[in-house]
Amino acid sequence: MSSMTGPSSQKPSAHFIKTDFVRKKERRELMAQAIFFVMAVLMIVPLVLIVSYLVYKALPILSLEFLFKVPTRGMRDGGIWPALLGTVYLVLISLVVATPIGVLAAVYLNEYARESWFTRIVNLAVVNLAGVPSIVHALFGLGAFVVFAGMGRSILAASLTLAIMTLPVIIASTKESLASVPRSFREACWNVGATRWQTIRHVVLPNSISGILTGVILQVSRSAGETAPIMFTGAVFYKAIQQGDVFAYGLLDQCMALSMHLFTLSTQVPDVPEALPYGTAVVLLVTVLSVNALSIIFRVYLRSHRKW
Amino acid sequence: MNQPVEFSIQTKGLNLWYGNFQALRDVSLNVRHGLITSLIGPSGCGKTTLLRCFNRINERYGSVKTEGEIKVLEKNIYDSDISLIELRKAVGMVFQRPNPMPISIYENVVFGLRLHHERSELHKADLDVAVESALTEVGLWKNTKDRLKENALTLQLEQQQKLCIARLIPLKPEVILMDEPCSALDVDGTRAIEELMFRLKGRYTILIVTHNMAQARRVSDECVFMLLGELIEHLPTEELFSNPQNPKTADYIEGRFG
Ligand SMILES: Nc1ncnc2c1ncn2[C@@H]1O[C@H](COP(=O)(O)OP(=O)(O)OP(=O)(O)O)[C@@H](O)[C@H]1O
Ligand SMILES: [Mg+2]
Numbered sequence: 001m002s003s004m005t006g007p008s009s010q011k012p013s014a015h016f017i018k019t020d021f022v023r024k025k026e027r028r029e030l031m032a033q034a035i036f037f038v039m040a041v042l043m044i045v046p047l048v049l050i051v052s053y054l055v056y057k058a059l060p061i062l063s064l065e066f067l068f069k070v071p072t073r074g075m076r077d078g079g080i081w082p083a084l085l086g087t088v089y090l091v092l093i094s095l096v097v098a099t100p101i102g103v104l105a106a107v108y109l110n111e112y113a114r115e116s117w118f119t120r121i122v123n124l125a126v127v128n129l130a131g132v133p134s135i136v137h138a139l140f141g142l143g144a145f146v147v148f149a150g151m152g153r154s155i156l157a158a159s160l161t162l163a164i165m166t167l168p169v170i171i172a173s174t175k176e177s178l179a180s181v182p183r184s185f186r187e188a189c190w191n192v193g194a195t196r197w198q199t200i201r202h203v204v205l206p207n208s209i210s211g212i213l214t215g216v217i218l219q220v221s222r223s224a225g226e227t228a229p230i231m232f233t234g235a236v237f238y239k240a241i242q243q244g245d246v247f248a249y250g251l252l253d254q255c256m257a258l259s260m261h262l263f264t265l266s267t268q269v270p271d272v273p274e275a276l277p278y279g280t281a282v283v284l285l286v287t288v289l290s291v292n293a294l295s296i297i298f299r300v301y302l303r304s305h306r307k308w
Numbered sequence: 309m310n311q312p313v314e315f316s317i318q319t320k321g322l323n324l325w326y327g328n329f330q331a332l333r334d335v336s337l338n339v340r341h342g343l344i345t346s347l348i349g350p351s352g353c354g355k356t357t358l359l360r361c362f363n364r365i366n367e368r369y370g371s372v373k374t375e376g377e378i379k380v381l382e383k384n385i386y387d388s389d390i391s392l393i394e395l396r397k398a399v400g401m402v403f404q405r406p407n408p409m410p411i412s413i414y415e416n417v418v419f420g421l422r423l424h425h426e427r428s429e430l431h432k433a434d435l436d437v438a439v440e441s442a443l444t445e446v447g448l449w450k451n452t453k454d455r456l457k458e459n460a461l462t463l464q465l466e467q468q469q470k471l472c473i474a475r476l477i478p479l480k481p482e483v484i485l486m487d488e489p490c491s492a493l494d495v496d497g498t499r500a501i502e503e504l505m506f507r508l509k510g511r512y513t514i515l516i517v518t519h520n521m522a523q524a525r526r527v528s529d530e531c532v533f534m535l536l537g538e539l540i541e542h543l544p545t546e547e548l549f550s551n552p553q554n555p556k557t558a559d560y561i562e563g564r565f566g
Pocket of ligand 1: 326329349350352353355357358369370
């Protein structure tokens, strides 16, 4: 039994002592960690800088009044009410149009569609449309809604253009949420004789709704910030409405919008007090960030009330 | 005419393709009514696929083409007057990983009833009775009667698996298909499920897929061996294990491959 090698045949030795190789690995590990940390910090720095710079510059003008007053003295004074209201109209209407279409299309693609050339083309289109620059959507909106459909330059045309722009992203994010519902839940449902619709209604949607809504809400901030798609299709430099009037715009009216207003103030009007564009920027930023925050809170809420 | 059915499931010349891949080849099988039949064979030989044929649930898994005849309780399930909903109520399935819904224990048991009845037809008292008798039948009632409102995912795995069986019972199934129902469970859980199968035997026809030879031997009356989509051998369990006719069966049960 001379060939026997086992713990008993040899004196055990402690081979778990640091070698140079191990030390080198440990140094690398530390270095990697440090680099990742620095990058994460670097990412936050510009954000903090931008926000504090904007707020600092806008400080002289920021007040509740600023929100509800209309621009005066050829836009060199007053508030931003028409632009704020216009943005709210545009975003809400585009959402009302894009959400049902996008969510239902995604349900079809994820739950019903079989692998075929048709679904492959649709999926390809969704992915590619999501990457089309907004100025292209703007031109499409101009041709399709303003001119061809005869809506003229109006809130309706601009909202529809925004809807077209957000639709593919809503479809993509909804599909992802649906796909994250475990297959086993669906199987459980199918095997007690549920139809596809019952499965979607009772199992798939309740378990993916938080992801779907988050995806939709994130598109709010995207459409609120875009200038190009609305510039050609319904947003104007100036529109006279009553200060604080919530129902000032009709569907076929033109409107002002925050993003557009910012552009106008900074490039088109001479002698604007510096605080004015910065104030507008802060309002735009706060609107967008608070919508995002809302979506996060909402998600956390739904998660904690989710039943698994 | 009134004599009891001899076979719950009969297939003749069953072929099945996933796209271009043929997963079942000319499978002809008669599953005896009221008994436990086990299905063994190496990974990927088509056991799950075969089970899924019997309630036509395969059709929900992408592009599947089926050829041949399948009869459940002597009725061809590809006839045009077949209701898939009723078929799936009659032929229920239990999975490898227990998959209760993320809702309460109570709601899990009545889930099927709620799907198939209008809200106005369902009375609380009836549902309560259904829950009690289903949970009693699978031996869960004593442990869960005070926590019916709790999320089913708080149960132990073994209890979850029993719940998945209980979920089928209110739909009055004839056949229960079990796809490796114990592979996620420990020894005690496995024993508990096996005991449950013995209690259910007779009232339901049970078809169980297992990778565990000892389990197949313990629980089943008849045993089917499959290989690469083909049915190699179907014999009474004791005979198949003690005296297999086909050398491939012998190789497999003696652990020479698989
Ligand atoms: N939805 C599907 N699409 C395409 N191929 C599939 C699908 N489901 C199963 N297959 C293939 O069909 C064959 C049989 O699969 P099946 O799941 O029936 O095997 P199994 O015997 O249950 O295996 P296991 O013991 O691992 O569960 C495998 O080769 C598998 O890759
Ligand atoms: Mg399987």
